[in-house]
Every structure is written in C-alpha cells, then in structure tokens.
Amino acid sequence: MEQSNNPFAMVTLAHLHAKKTQHRTEDRYHAKWNLIRKLYQNGFNRQQVIDLFRFIDWVLHLPEEADKRLWKKIADFEERKKMPYISSVERFGQQIGEGIGEKRGIQIGEATILMRQLQHRFGTVPDWANEKIAKAEPPSLEEWSLRFVNAQSLDDVFSDKV
Template sequence: MPKPSTRCCIETMRDDPATPIDDYDSPWKAAVTHAFPEFMGFYFPRAAAEIDWARGYDFLDQELAQVVRDGELGRRLLDRLVRVQTRDGDEQWVYVHIEIQGQRDPDFAERLFVYNYRLYDRYRRPVATLALLADASPGWKPRGFRYRRFGCHVAIRFPVAKLMDYRTRLDDLLTGANPFALVTAAHLLTQQTRGNAPDRYAAKWRLARLLYERDWDRQRIIDLFSVIDWMMALPDELQRTLWNELEELERKQHMPYITSVERFGIEKGVQIGEQRGAANLLLRLIERRFGPPDEATRERIRASDPDTLLNWSERILDAKTLDEVLH
C-alpha cells in the first residue's frame, strides 16, 4: 500500500469527529488482488478479452516499487504491475501497469509516460498502461502525454476508466453481476454520503444485503464485504448497529459469514502489529548504523506505513547518513 506522500483518501469525513477517515487505497488493493480478471473485465473489457486467463497472471509489486521509487510524482491511490499472457500467442508475456488515481493531478499523464518507459527499459517487453480515475472532478480525464522537438515525436496514449462516469448508472451497478459493479457503487456512495452518517449507514446496509443475495461463493462474499466495510467507514455506534443487523440477516438466511468477517477485523489488527514490528526493527538498525535517533524521528517511523518502512530499510544498506535513508 502507498507511502505517506502518495497515500490519498479521496474524501474525508471530519464533519463528525466520531467518524473515521474514509480509506480508499487499502480496499482498492484488496479488491484488485481478489478479483483481478473481473477488475479488467469491468473497467477495461477490450484488454481483458485479449488476455489468456487460463495461463494465469502474476503481481509484480516489488518490481514496480524498484522501478518507480525515484519517480514519486503526484498523488495516487494505487499502482500495480501484473504479468499476463495474450491469447494470440505473439507475445509470451505482457506487463499491465494499472494506476488508480484518487485526485486531480496535472502531472498524471506525464507520470504514466515515465513509468511506462521505465518498465519497458527494465523488461524489454510490451507494457500496457491503464488508468482508473477515482477523483471527484467530473471534467478531468487525461488520456495521454506527448512532446515533439526537431522532427522527433514521442507520445503515449492510454485507456481511461472514470468512476464518476458511473454516477447515472447506480441502479445498474447495484444489480450488476460483476463484483466491481458493487465496489464502484460503494465508492460512489461513500463520496455521496460524506459527512452524513445516517445516509452512509443506510447505503452500507443496502450494499451488504445485496452482496448477501448474490449467488457467489462464500469466500468472494467475505472478501467483497471486507472491501465495502473498509471503504465505507461509520461511527462506532452505527457500525455496531450494522453488525447486529448482519448477524440477524445471517441467522434468518442460514448464511454464517459473520465469523469470517469478524476474523478479517482481527487480521487488520495483526497487520498493525506487523507494522509496529517493522518500525521497531528499523529503529534498531538506525541506532546501530547512525546512533540513537531523536524522538521526532522515532515518532515519524512509528507512524509510517509498511511500504515506506520497507523502502527505508532497503536504503539503510547504502545510505551514508540518516537523512539519505528518510528523504
């Protein structure tokens, strides 16, 4: 998941101090991981039709982090690199670079251009860049980047899907067969109910009921509910009410999913524990290499996300000063 400089919650709910900040990047990564073929089929159907899904696919997030680590331009929700194979057999492997952008950014198209040629330079294989825009600016839809000098013309043009374009199709989303129809609906309803906890509760409860009505396997329902639950943050009191309603729904429909969903919450707690362990390990490495850090540095490290801690831990191998590690 992203670094602090690029982490973006599209909208925040601070009208009510008891309401947590809406978290978009974590659930989007979970959703893409759990259902990548459906993600492609929903937002980029033409590309999905050219992929040989029977031959599998591989996420290459660590490789992507190495390629773009010094190109942190703008703010985004998520970027992922996936290796796939095509149906036509002409290319053994194609790299799909997915960028989910959560905020309008004048440098967005240039960044995709930079990442695309860096990935090509690394792998010497075709790289397809695809952009999903999750921002709240209806008229912003960059599609490419180009420049021309002295007869040399360099350009990239990439497919774009924009979540706000689905606003008029909310009813279709709520009845759609693709799981990303509900994920898109959850994203839009999260934006629409910002600062209005009762409406947020009603929207989340409706999505949960629709999810339980789908003829999907048990694990998919658990995974998607986890995404919706994570995305549509509620004040504690309303969240407890929602859990009670879900428990009653499961009792009536004889669908015991709630235990697994509760386990997801425990897993989030484990992730927090892992983050703390990584922060403590980095602090020990810093102390051995550069001496005891000051309290401000300690607090900064303890508050950082796992991806940032990993990057800093890698830098410490070659850095000559603490500033080189952290900046």
C-alpha cells in the same frame, strides 16, 4: 431489478447505489443494509450470499463507525431469522480483522528492526526519528531500511533526496 433474484442484478444495484450515495454516509448505510438483507431473502445459495456480500461490502464502503453499526445489525438480523450464514459472515469479518492485524504486525516489526539498526550504527536515535518511524507506513519503512545500508548519517536515511 429491485425484485430480481439474479446475482447480476444485485451487483448492478450495488454499483448504482455506490454512485448515488457517494459522500452521503447514512444513505449508503441504508442502501448497503437493504442489499445485504435482500441476499438472505432472495433465495441465493450459501456461496452466492458470501460472494455477493463481499462485493457489496467492497463497493459500498462505509466509515468505520457506520460499518460497526451495520455489522451489529447484520448479526442481530441473522440471529432473529436463524440464518445459516452467520458463521460465514463472522468468518469474513474475522478475515478482515486478521488482515488488518497482520499488516499492523508487519509494520511494527519493520519499525523495530529499523530502530535497532539505527541504534547499532548511530547510537541514540533522536525523538524526531523515533516519531517519524512510529508514524510511517510500510513503504517508507522499507525505503529507509534500504537507505540505511549505505547511509553515513541519520539524515542520509531520512532524506527526501534520493
């Protein structure tokens, strides 16, 4: 299977490496790098490389620091080999970054609107509420925004009781 140029072999290998390297970041890093390198060397067409790359990246998820090292290694490899897929890999990385930025932007917007609503209705918002809103994920912000509609106090908005 290691020598195969069949896309399904790559998918199977990615899955096997994911199970084998669970909780072992360095082993997973090397397994992921080896699979990605094989994508370029096994004669896959451009779309297969992109699709398999996405799958491998998803299945063999790495912590942020190891992921950054890998992206650098891939870019260096592509540059040395004059690979035609660098723009595709870069675009994929850019899409990931844009998705993260978009999510963060939505979160900041929801937090800002909730703060304005609370200030308008209840006056000065205490530090504990500011901190809670600043650290909140979108589902909590949405829930608090809905509670705000009928809330008589800040406690009604942030209460754990529904």
